[in-house]
Amino acid sequence: xxxxxxxxxxxxxxxxxxxxxxxxxxxxxxxxxxxxxxxxxxxxxxxxxxxxxxxxxxxxxxxxxxxxxxxxxxxxxx
Numbered sequence: 001x002x003x004x005x006x007x008x009x010x011x012x013x014x015x016x017x018x019x020x021x022x023x024x025x026x027x028x029x030x031x032x033x034x035x036x037x038x039x040x041x042x043x044x045x046x047x048x049x050x051x052x053x054x055x056x057x058x059x060x061x062x063x064x065x066x067x068x069x070x071x072x073x074x075x076x077x078x
Contacts, residue, residue: 010024010025010026011023011024011025012024012025012062012063012064012065013064013065014032014062014064014065014066014067014068015065015066015067015068016036016068016069016070017068017069017070021036023035023036023062025064027061027062028057028058028059028060028061028062029045029047029052029056029057029058029060029061029062030057030058032062032068033045033057033070036070038070038072040054040057042072042073043070043071043072043073044070044071044073045057045068045069045070045071046068046069046070046071047060047062047066047067047068048066048067049067
C-alpha cells in the first residue's frame with residue numbers, strides 16, 4: 001500500500017467559489033483550472049482577491065489554501 005501512495009500525486013486544498021476543493025500540487029493556475037473541470041477560455045478568475053489577466057495564468061503557481069473565484073462566461077442573448 002505504501003508504494004501505491006508514493007505513486008499518487010500530492011494534493012493540496014484550495015478554496016474555489018467558497019468550497020474547499022482538492023487539487024494536484026505543483027500546478028500553475030491554467031492547469032489547475034483544467035484539473036477542476038473548467039475550460040480556461042470561458043472563465044474569469046479572481047486569485048487571492050486579484051483578477052488575473054489570462055496571460056499570467058501559465059506562470060502563476062497555486063499553493064495550499066489559495067482562494068479562487070471562478071466565473072464562467074455564458075454566451076447568449078436575444
